[in-house]
Amino acid sequence: MEQEKGKLELVATQRIxxxxxxxxxxxxxxxNLKEHHLMFGLTKKExxxxISIYEVE
Incomplete structure (x- = not known):
């Protein structure tokens, strides 16, 4: 079975x-960490x- 490309898996989150x-x-x-299959996200609430860390498959 072929693995889905571009799939994101949440690794961790931290509120700051x-x-x-x-x-x-x-x-x-x-x-700078794209080649290590990591992606970072940021959301603002009030x-x-x-900050979220994702592993990209």
Whole structure:
């Protein structure tokens, strides 16, 4: 059976205090860890942010 390409598996999440430049960190991580099959996401809810780490298959 062929494995689905581009599938994301959530590895971990962490809630942090919102910071206006946090998106730059996530962008940096995504650009530099792509070849290690990792992807990072960022969501903002009120005064906090949630950073998520995904493994890309």
């Amino acid at each position: 205090q919102a910071h206006p430049e946090m998106y730059k960190v996530v962008d940096f991580l995504n650009k 005064e906090s942010m949630v």
